[in-house]
Amino acid sequence: MAILRGRGYAAVNYPTGMNLGGDPTQALVHATTTGNFVVSLSSVDLGQGLKTVAAQVAAETLGLPYENIIVDTADTDTGPHCMGTFASRGTHRVGNAVIMAAQEAREAMLEAAAEELEVDAADLETDGTGFIKLKGSEEKKIHVVDLALAAHFKLGRTIAGRGIFLKERSYPEPETGKMDPDSAQAHACTVAEVTVDDETGVVEVLHMYNVYEVGRAINPAMARQQIEGGAWMGVSHALYETTEPYYPVREHGPRDFEEYLMPGPADNAQMTSEIIEFPAANGPYGAKGIGEMTANAPIPAIANAIYDACGVRLTEMPFTPESILRGLDELRARA
Amino acid sequence: MSAPTTEAGGFDVVGKPVQRLDAMGHVTGRTQYFEDYNPAGMLHLKMHRSERHHANLVEVDTSEAEKVKGVVKVLTYKDVPKNWYTILTLINVGYPEEVVLAEKKVLWMGEPIVAVVATSERAALEGAAAVKVTYEDLEPIFDVEEAIKPDAFPLKPHGTNYFEYEGHHCRRVRLGDVEQGFAEADHIFEFKYQSRPIEQAPTETTGCIVEPQHNGRLKIYSDTQACFFTLDNTALILDVPFGKLQVVGGTVGGGFGGKVDVTVEPISCIAAMQTGKPVKYVYDRYEEMQISSPRAAERIYIKDGVMNDGRIIARQCTLYADAGAYSRHSPYAATKAAAHMPGPYTIPNVHIDSWCVYTNRTPSSAMRGFGVTIGDFALETQMDRIARELDMDPLALRLINAYRDGDMKAHHKVAEGTALIEVIQKAADLVGHELPGELRALSSREGR
Structure with missing residues (x-):
C-alpha cells in the first residue's frame, strides 16, 4: 500500500458572451x-x-x-x-x-x-x-x-x-452549424499535482498551476480570485459533487450539505496562478470574460493526474474513492 | 468597439487591484440581501410537489389544506393565467412546454402541483403537506439513449423526447469529411465519457418577496441573476403588461447559473395579486439541491482519427445533455456545446451531433461553464489518452494541434485572438516541463 503521486495537464478555451449573441x-x-x-x-x-x-x-x-x-x-x-x-x-x-x-x-x-x-x-x-x-x-x-x-x-x-x-444575433446554418456564437475566446492551461492512496482510493490535490489568457485583467486581484475560486470548484466537481450519485438511477440524492460533500479550505490545493494579457479588439480595454471557465480545466487535469499516479483511467465524474479502488482492482485482475 | 487604448499599461484605474466596492459590507455582514426586507403582514408560500417521477394526476384534493389554521390561499394551475411557458421564448428559442403548476400529468419527482399561502412558514408547510394527490403511475425514462429510441414513450404533447433544431434532432456542426479522415488516419481512438448532475450550491437559496404597490404594480425583490429576464418572463406568465412589474435585486449570495430560471417569481406574484399582501417564497436547502435545476448530466462519445506524428485529422463527437423533464435553458446549451467542439484544436474533418434530451428527472439548466465544462473534461481526457497511446508528451500533442489565428473553426468561423499555445508554454515553464525548441518557438499569431 502506498501514496502514489501524479501530474496531469489540461488546456481549454472559453467563449465570451451569450451564445449566438443578441444580448444587449x-x-x-x-x-x-x-x-x-x-x-x-x-x-x-x-x-x-x-x-x-x-x-x-x-x-x-x-x-x-x-x-x-x-x-x-x-x-x-x-x-x-x-x-x-x-x-x-x-x-x-x-x-x-x-x-x-x-x-x-x-x-x-x-x-x-x-x-x-x-x-x-x-x-x-x-x-x-x-x-x-x-x-x-x-x-x-x-x-x-x-x-x-x-x-x-x-x-x-x-x-x-x-x-x-449589442452583439447582433447569429442564426446557425442548420446543415453545417456555421455560426458566430461568441465575441472572444479566453484560454487556460492547468497543471494538477495529486496523490492517490491506493488503499483508500482517496485523492488529494496538492498543487494547481493555473495560466489564464484573459485579454485584459481590469482588476488583477479579482481575476485571480476568479481563477483560484474556480479551480477550487473544479476540485469539488472532480472529486466530490453530484445530486444523483447513482445516475441514471434517481435514488439517494443528497438533501443538504451534510450529504452533499464539498471540499473545505483545508482540502483545497496550493495555487500558483499567472495571467497573460492579449487585449481583445472588441473588449472593454481589451478584456475577455473568464467568470465561468475557471472550473473547467482543473477537472480533466485532475483526471489525468490520477491516471499518471496510479494508472486508473476515470471517464465518469465525480472521481470517488470507490471508482478509484474499482479501477485499481481491475488493473490488478488484468495483471 | 470602445477600447480607447489597448496598449499595455498607461492606465490610471484599469489593471489596478482596487478593493471591491462591496467587500466591507460582505465581510462585516451588513450587505442587504432580498431576505433582509421584511414588510408588515407578509405571507409565506410553500409548494406541494410531485411524489412520483412520471404519473397522471387522477385527483388533486386541497380541501384539508384549506382547513389548516393560517392558510389563506391555495393555488392550482387554474389560478395561473398562462400556465404553459418556456423561458427561452424570450430569445425566440422553443415554444411553451413547461407548466407553472401541474395540470393532468407530472414529469418529475418534485414538480410543483399546488401552492399554499399562509400567515407563517410553518402553516404554509403544514398546508402543503395536507394536499392529497392520487396518481396513476407511468413508466419513467431515466436514460438519455433510451429516451431517444423511436419506440420510447413521448413525455410531452409535442411527441419527441429531444429538442428539434430546424428539422434536425440535434444541433449539427459539419466540417470536411470525417469518414474520409478516419480512413486516412493511422490510429482510431473512440471513448465514452459520463457526468452526473451537479448542484450550483449558492450560499443564498433561490427566492423572492413580492409586494403589491399602491399604484397597482408589483415590486419583486429577488435574487435572480437577470432582473429584466425575470421581469419579462413573469409578465408573460401573469399575462400583464411588462410595465406592471418592477424587479429589485442585484446583490446575490452566489448564483453559478442556478438563478437564471424563473421559478419562484410568477407564482409569488399570483399569490400577492390574489391576497393583496406581500408574499415570500424561498427555497429551503432540499429544494435548492433537488428541485432547483442542476448542471445537466452529460454523456459524450468522441472518436478521433490520428496520424503517427500526433496530428488529429478527424474528430466525431456525439453529446447527450440530460435536460430532465423540461427545456429551461438546455436547448441553448446544446448549441453552445456544439460550437465549442472539437475543442481549441484545428482539425480538418469534424462531425458534431449535440442532443438536448428529455427524461423524467429534475429539469437541468444553466451552471457555470454551461454546455462546456463536461465537454472539456471529455476533450482533455481524450487528449491525454491519445498522448499515452502514441507515447507522446501530452503538451506536445496539444501544441501541434492547437488552433491559431486565421484557422477555420469547425463552425466555420475564422479564429482570432487565440492563445492556447502561449498558456501551454507558460504552464510548462511554471512546472519545469521541458519543451523542444520547435514547440517553444510556436506562436498563435503565425499561421500553420
Whole structure:
C-alpha cells in the first residue's frame, strides 16, 4: 500500500458572451452636484465583482478617481436593460456599455469645463485626481466638484452619457452549424499535482498551476480570485459533487450539505496562478470574460493526474474513492 | 468597439487591484440581501410537489389544506393565467412546454402541483403537506439513449423526447469529411465519457418577496441573476403588461447559473395579486439541491482519427445533455456545446451531433461553464489518452494541434485572438516541463 503521486495537464478555451449573441446591455452615467458620477445599470453582482469592474472602467474613461464613482444597480425602474449575469458576459457587455456612456459624459464634462475656463474643450485634459485642466498649464484648471456645481447652477448644462453594447444575433446554418456564437475566446492551461492512496482510493490535490489568457485583467486581484475560486470548484466537481450519485438511477440524492460533500479550505490545493494579457479588439480595454471557465480545466487535469499516479483511467465524474479502488482492482485482475 | 487604448499599461484605474466596492459590507455582514426586507403582514408560500417521477394526476384534493389554521390561499394551475411557458421564448428559442403548476400529468419527482399561502412558514408547510394527490403511475425514462429510441414513450404533447433544431434532432456542426479522415488516419481512438448532475450550491437559496404597490404594480425583490429576464418572463406568465412589474435585486449570495430560471417569481406574484399582501417564497436547502435545476448530466462519445506524428485529422463527437423533464435553458446549451467542439484544436474533418434530451428527472439548466465544462473534461481526457497511446508528451500533442489565428473553426468561423499555445508554454515553464525548441518557438499569431 502506498501514496502514489501524479501530474496531469489540461488546456481549454472559453467563449465570451451569450451564445449566438443578441444580448444587449445599457448603461447610463451622470454627474451629480457632488462631483460624483453615478453609473446606472440593472446588472447583477453575484459576488464576482461586476460593480467594481463597472466603477473602474467608468473612472478610467472619465479620467476621474475611482472614489468618485457610484454604481447604482439593479432596479428595473431606475436602471436600463441588461440581459443578466451569465455566459461570462458581464465584464464584456457591461464594460463596453459603461465606456460608451462615460465617453459621452466625459465630452459633456470637458465642454462644460471649456465654457467655465473660457478655453477650447480640445485643449483640456483630466489629471486623474479630480481636476480638468488646460494641457501644459498648472494654473488653468477646475475641480470636478466645482465644475459639477457650475454646470448645474450657472451654465445650465448636464454632464451625462448613454451607452449600449449589442452583439447582433447569429442564426446557425442548420446543415453545417456555421455560426458566430461568441465575441472572444479566453484560454487556460492547468497543471494538477495529486496523490492517490491506493488503499483508500482517496485523492488529494496538492498543487494547481493555473495560466489564464484573459485579454485584459481590469482588476488583477479579482481575476485571480476568479481563477483560484474556480479551480477550487473544479476540485469539488472532480472529486466530490453530484445530486444523483447513482445516475441514471434517481435514488439517494443528497438533501443538504451534510450529504452533499464539498471540499473545505483545508482540502483545497496550493495555487500558483499567472495571467497573460492579449487585449481583445472588441473588449472593454481589451478584456475577455473568464467568470465561468475557471472550473473547467482543473477537472480533466485532475483526471489525468490520477491516471499518471496510479494508472486508473476515470471517464465518469465525480472521481470517488470507490471508482478509484474499482479501477485499481481491475488493473490488478488484468495483471 | 470602445477600447480607447489597448496598449499595455498607461492606465490610471484599469489593471489596478482596487478593493471591491462591496467587500466591507460582505465581510462585516451588513450587505442587504432580498431576505433582509421584511414588510408588515407578509405571507409565506410553500409548494406541494410531485411524489412520483412520471404519473397522471387522477385527483388533486386541497380541501384539508384549506382547513389548516393560517392558510389563506391555495393555488392550482387554474389560478395561473398562462400556465404553459418556456423561458427561452424570450430569445425566440422553443415554444411553451413547461407548466407553472401541474395540470393532468407530472414529469418529475418534485414538480410543483399546488401552492399554499399562509400567515407563517410553518402553516404554509403544514398546508402543503395536507394536499392529497392520487396518481396513476407511468413508466419513467431515466436514460438519455433510451429516451431517444423511436419506440420510447413521448413525455410531452409535442411527441419527441429531444429538442428539434430546424428539422434536425440535434444541433449539427459539419466540417470536411470525417469518414474520409478516419480512413486516412493511422490510429482510431473512440471513448465514452459520463457526468452526473451537479448542484450550483449558492450560499443564498433561490427566492423572492413580492409586494403589491399602491399604484397597482408589483415590486419583486429577488435574487435572480437577470432582473429584466425575470421581469419579462413573469409578465408573460401573469399575462400583464411588462410595465406592471418592477424587479429589485442585484446583490446575490452566489448564483453559478442556478438563478437564471424563473421559478419562484410568477407564482409569488399570483399569490400577492390574489391576497393583496406581500408574499415570500424561498427555497429551503432540499429544494435548492433537488428541485432547483442542476448542471445537466452529460454523456459524450468522441472518436478521433490520428496520424503517427500526433496530428488529429478527424474528430466525431456525439453529446447527450440530460435536460430532465423540461427545456429551461438546455436547448441553448446544446448549441453552445456544439460550437465549442472539437475543442481549441484545428482539425480538418469534424462531425458534431449535440442532443438536448428529455427524461423524467429534475429539469437541468444553466451552471457555470454551461454546455462546456463536461465537454472539456471529455476533450482533455481524450487528449491525454491519445498522448499515452502514441507515447507522446501530452503538451506536445496539444501544441501541434492547437488552433491559431486565421484557422477555420469547425463552425466555420475564422479564429482570432487565440492563445492556447502561449498558456501551454507558460504552464510548462511554471512546472519545469521541458519543451523542444520547435514547440517553444510556436506562436498563435503565425499561421500553420
